[in-house]
Amino acid sequence: MKEQLNAIRIKFSQEIDEVQELQELENLRIEFLGKNGALTEILRGMGKLPKEDRPIMGALANEVRDELEAKIERRKEEIKESLLEEKIKSEWIDITLPGKKASIGHPHPSTLTIREIIDVFHSMGFVLEDGPEIETVLNNFDALNSPPDHPSRDMSDTFYFDEKHLLRTHTSPVQVRTMMKQKPPIRMISIGRCFRNDALDATHSPMFTQCEGLVIDEGITMGDLKGTLEQFVRLLFGADTESVFRPHNFPFTEPSAEVDITCFKCKGAGCRFCSGSGAIEILGCGMVHPAVLEHCGIDSEKYTGFAFGMGIERVAMLRYEIDDIRYLFENDQRFTRQFRR
């Protein structure tokens, strides 16, 4: 009996090495360990053994069975492993084929610039206000202290509907509207379309976008004007951007200034964007004229303030190196699709 067990063991070892598939392995299991398997047969013959031999042989037979079972399990794992490996191998794909994507929309460069500017001013505590594009002569000029003979009022500069209505030439009327409805402190910006009777060419458009701001409170000084705008240009164009305030003249502010900043393309070295000067004129600003405050019902003795304005297209054109303003209104898909959110 001992010999028989050994023979089974040897035979099993030889056969299992040849097995490659799970079904063959199952067949092998049945051949040796199944109901009519070789080992089962031997165990059945145990009863014929002398009583004293039975425990020894029983133990031996169990040992063999355990061994065979363990080997089958191990082989099963090996086969599964190799099958999976083969499957994985067969699953090669060309990862350089293009992905399946939904298209994403492209923003207008002016919108990108507007968003940046709103973000910066919002971080500085400014509220965004809105106003109509069709304005009154009163809000667009008179309330802003524009002299009756100022050339900007001419038909060659401003689009009119009738004696009293026009297309706003700047967003300043929104400041007037805000001051009329709200008491100081005021800290606002407004952004929107403006219109001037300029023929369309590479640098002029009859429609453009302006951003203007206004701060009114007790004790607002020209130092505050400088500090606020310096902060703004540093946040928008980079921390190393310097500002120079040059005296200028606007009807609605006094003193008035224009602001040149370090060219953000060449960092002041001089390039084609700043015509070699290293500086770019970007803002007009000044202390709100007392006549403007008084017109809007704000006590110019108690309150002072400053206002500023800039062209969105100019900033966008500089930033994205767009050399012709007409691109901004042609809506050419090949243009728009160059911009990312």
Place this chain on the structure above:
Amino acid sequence: MKAQIAWLRELVDLEGISVEQMISRMTMSGTNIEGVESVCDENRGVIIAQIKSVRAHPDAKKLLVCDIDTGTKVVQVVTGAPNVKEGARVLLALPGARLFGGVDIQATELRGVHSEGMLCSFEELGYSKSVIAKEYSDGIVILPEDAPLGEEFAQAYGLCEGVMEAEITFNRPDCLSMYGLAREFSATFEREADLLPRKDFSTLPPGEVKVEIDESICPAYIALEFEGVEAVSSPFSWQLRLMEMGVRPINLLVDATNLTMLYSGSPTHAFDQDTLGPEGIRVRAARNGEVTETLDGVKRKLCDGDILITNGERIIAIGGIMGGEDTQITEKTKRVLVEFATFDKKQIRLTSKRLGLRTEASARFEKGVESQRIQLAVSIFLELMKGRYSSVKLSGILFEKEREAVFMRYSRVALLLGITLKPDEIMRLFERIEFSYEEIERNGERGLLVRAPFYRSDIEIEADLLEEIARLYGFDNIPSSLPALNKPANQYSATLKEWKLRELLWALGIDETVGYSFVSPGHIQRLGLDDQEPLMLRNPLGEEFSQMRPSLLVTALECLVNNQKRGAQSQAIYEIGNVFYRENGEMMQEKKLSISILDAGDFYVLKGMIEMILDDFGVEARYEPGTSSFFHPHRSADIIVEGNILGNIGVLHPKTAAVWELEGEVVLAEINLERLFSYDIPETVFTAPSRFPTSARDIALLVDEKVTHEQIVDVIEAEGVPLLQKVELFDTFSHPSWEGKKSMAYHMVFGSDERTLNTEEVEEIYDRIYTRLKNQLHAQRR
């Protein structure tokens, strides 16, 4: 305003101050210097030489051969200039010199004759044809006899530093003169100015001409009558100065008026007195329909109010704008009447604009000319003419108006500018600009009562004085500060909603566009919009920009067409902008969103986008058959929210598409954003999901093809309450053989928050739903 630097240096002591310093410091004190141009930028090595002899070229009729003394040697030069003559001082470019336009001069042979350089004209030095005097226009420059032989021309005549272009702001018309600019230089650099004082000319004999003025349009008029004058060429130095300042030299008299205007800022005009007649000068307003010929040879039609200078019978000039043809100075002129006047600035502006005639004179008159300035101009003119006439007489009327003093409180300096200045520091600043002052106390506040000089018409209120302090103190010296934030900003919800919307539109793959707010009326017609009361601009840039757009779809279609022409395959675009219309006579505007797709999907693709947007804004809409004429009548819908039209959507009507020459499938939508943003986005309040499992059932129905999805869902929902949690369409299908039928398949989910539903219960609801569908919509299960 042009300003020759050499002239400035004559008027102000600017010793040791470079042009660079002038540019930067003047710009910072308020006179923006936009650029400096000099003949020396383009020229070098042009010297003053003298022609010794002239002889014919042996081999060329049109050429001459000259021996020329350079001061150190005699060279031979061949020239084609007709005006060379022996003994003349001329401009010679020797080999190695460079002329305007990068022309390098070399010794050369001209038709076999050696030529050691070139004789130059003003044009070759870079002067514009429009400023070169007639006598030099076709020939070389002939210099005066005292021109320094052998010296570089530009240096000898002080041209190298060049001419500044100063930007003069609206409030500083006084700087449209060398007088004003010199004072600004003097104030900026704190250097002495040496300007001609205003003469007292009460000693001049009274004129014979009777001057009659209408004070409302011409408050001051001075006439100088000169005898024994000659309209010869003016001195070379005058001519050169005028050319540098951008004015063409004409003759001694006209040049004197122009130099006077450039110096003083007061325009003057010279008439040939013998052409005026005996009546004298009468200034009056024009009447409609009068006509006169100006000295540029153009007949001008006049209107009521235009200011006219007449001799009592006929018009001799349009006051302040241009003189007449038949009274101008000629070679025959012997007696001259020179006009110094000031006119109603508003009328000058109106007239010059209407006639399209903006002259150096009108530009100054429309800013206003003070009496003192006229007095100054008379002084300058007399100085220029000194020794060039036999007698002078003066007649006319002047008004002196004292400028009102303005009170400025010391306290406002710190309050407005944020700087602390002592009273005497403030006084020093005012002294620099020659403002006189007096320290006083008014209403308990100390300050200065300041009187500005006559030429500073812009100084009217306290803020004007504070501005003077700020610019002289230097904007760059004012310390920067940040204002205290007394009230935190809260972003308007409409703003936030607009950005949320834009993000969503981009995520949906839609490109942004920006269209003009004004469009061609033809485009609006081609869209088939019936705009009853079009909003037209009175002065549009052109027909294509003349009407305010009543719909964003006008510009959207234009954009689709243009991009299709450029070869774009499919397009999905949006615009957020205003539309304009009239309501009860009022001009209205409304913010809208347009989305347009071309070959990027059908009606349902765009409707899906709209639904996603509305879902995201928490708005529920119904879709009713569309009413817009430019949409396909059976493929368009009005979007209804709470009973109001929020917008519309539809396939472009095939006829409209044909008119626009658009090919492919075009679907458009327009949404009223003011209305959309007016709905509050519901706040999220968490509800716990049910702990009990749900049961799902599908139902596929065969219905008549005109039965709508909305009708089916309404029935399912009506019968399904309260256990129906969700109903979704998952398939539609139809087959030609079905003859007017279609299949609609729905997925329904049932459940309860309180218990697990049993199968019988679910079957029972399902049957009820089906029965009702069958009864109401004649649906059959497939």
